[in-house]
Amino acid sequence: xxxxxxxxxxxxxxxxxxxxxxxxxxxxxxxxxxxxxxxxxxxxxxxxxxxxxxxxxxxxxxxxxxxxxxxxxxxxxxxxxxxxxxxxxxxxxxxxxxxxxxxxxxxxxxxxxxxxxxxxxxxxxxxxxxxxxxxxxxxxxxxxxxxxxxxxxxxxxxxxxxxxxxxxxxxxxxxxxxxxxxxxxxxxxxxxxxx
Amino acid sequence: xxxxxxxxxxxxxxxxxxxxxxxxxxxxxxxxxxxxxxxxxxxxxxxxxxxxxxxxxxxxxxxxxxxxxxxxxxxxxxxxxxxxxxxxxxxxxxxxxxxxxxxxxxxxxxxxxxxxxxxxxxxxxxxxxxxxxxxxxxxxxxxxxxxxxxxxxxxxxxxxxxxxxxxxxxxxxxxxxxxxxxxxxxxxxxxx
Numbered sequence: 075x076x077x078x079x080x081x082x083x084x085x086x087x088x089x090x091x092x093x094x095x096x097x098x099x100x101x102x103x104x105x106x107x108x109x110x111x112x113x114x115x116x117x118x119x120x121x122x123x124x125x126x127x128x129x130x131x132x133x134x135x136x137x138x139x140x141x142x143x144x145x146x147x148x149x150x151x152x153x154x155x156x157x158x159x160x161x162x163x164x165x166x167x168x169x170x171x172x173x174x175x176x177x178x179x180x181x182x183x184x185x186x187x188x189x190x191x192x193x194x195x196x197x198x199x200x201x202x203x204x205x206x207x208x209x210x211x212x213x214x215x216x217x218x219x220x221x222x223x224x225x226x227x228x229x230x231x232x233x234x235x236x237x238x239x240x241x242x243x244x245x246x247x248x249x250x251x252x253x254x255x256x257x258x259x260x261x262x263x264x265x266x267x268x269x
Numbered sequence: 270x271x272x273x274x275x276x277x278x279x280x281x282x283x284x285x286x287x288x289x290x291x292x293x294x295x296x297x298x299x300x301x302x303x304x305x306x307x308x309x310x311x312x313x314x315x316x317x318x319x320x321x322x323x324x325x326x327x328x329x330x331x332x333x334x335x336x337x338x339x340x341x342x343x344x345x346x347x348x349x350x351x352x353x354x355x356x357x358x359x360x361x362x363x364x365x366x367x368x369x370x371x372x373x374x375x376x377x378x379x380x381x382x383x384x385x386x387x388x389x390x391x392x393x394x395x396x397x398x399x400x401x402x403x404x405x406x407x408x409x410x411x412x413x414x415x416x417x418x419x420x421x422x423x424x425x426x427x428x429x430x431x432x433x434x435x436x437x438x439x440x441x442x443x444x445x446x447x448x449x450x451x452x453x454x455x456x457x458x459x460x461x
Contacts, residue, residue: 107307
């Protein structure tokens with residue numbers, strides 16, 4: 075079944091999302107690939123069983139249920155945004171940045187390691203060099219200490235559906251994946267069972 | 270830089286990332302095909318971003334965009350990208366033809382006894398006769414599976430009739446990327 079293969083592809087990218095959670099760009103790339111594969115699950119199901127009489131009875135009811143399901147509707151819209159309208163969805167991210175502050179005899183009596191956490195919108199297009207901290211320099215000007223590394227600690231959709239706002243992106247994608255898995259399992263039982 | 274060019278550039282970077290993943294996963298059929306799907310989706314979205322921003326984009330930029338994309342309609346490589354991406358969405362992951370080298374190990378069994386004579390330049394030699402193979406030993410000999418295989422190339426399998434050129438997947442994807450990179454570089458200059 076082609077839909078089952080697409081589901082496996084969605085799972086692969088879901089695992090890639092988990093692995094790349096701390097990385098700002100790779101996480102979004104993997105999320106877009108997940109959304110693409112996940113959305114294709116229902117496309118391929120429709121294509122493969124277009125002429126199946128059992129499908130014609132079973133699927134309209136499933137479509138109705140999916141439309142009423144806030145999370146399914148939300149993810150369908152997200153894929154449209156991902157592919158057609160923007161480079162990525164609106165989301166916010168919490169970033170932890172690590173700095174090494176050199177000894178300057180004023181602010182720092184010794185070389186010091188420090189951390190800062192900040193929250194950003196994807197509109198900020200946050201980059202490593204935009205997270206630099208500004209300190210007065212010995213000459214009276216300003217010196218910028220750039221982070222030695224940054225980690226994303228939390229990903230959130232800016233407009234998650236009602237009842238889902240507290241959960242992070244990965245948790246919502248896992249729930250969406252499980253709903254699709256249930257749909258494919260049901261399709262296998264209904265459409266592939268022998269009379 | 271305009272928001273839509275930034276977004277198109279982001280999609281191009283995404284396509285480049287998945288092209289690299291295709292290279293990394295070249296020997297693993299499943300991961301390679303997953304990466305190809307993601308590549309096709311991201312590469313195709315580069316121009317979708319422009320299309321959907323049409324109402325917000327300067328007229329001269331859209332005129333340039335229409336000229337470039339009209340040219341792509343005649344470009345067989347660009348047409349193939351669109352076609353393969355549609356197959357990937359609506360039907361299945363594009364089908365592949367794979368060329369691989371297989372490495373075999375062969376056990377040779379002689380039914381009769383065999384005499385091997387060693388002749389050395391110093392005149393010293395020797396002779397060894399192997400024992401005759403019994404019926405039981407002969408029945409133990411089984412054909413061996415390939416010890417290992419290496420994929421050399423992957424090509425698209427279900428191709429449109431109008432495609433009359435090399436259909437190596439990596440070469441085609443590289444060509445797509447090159448054209449999309451040129452497109453974005455030009456777009457950046459126009460909106461600067």
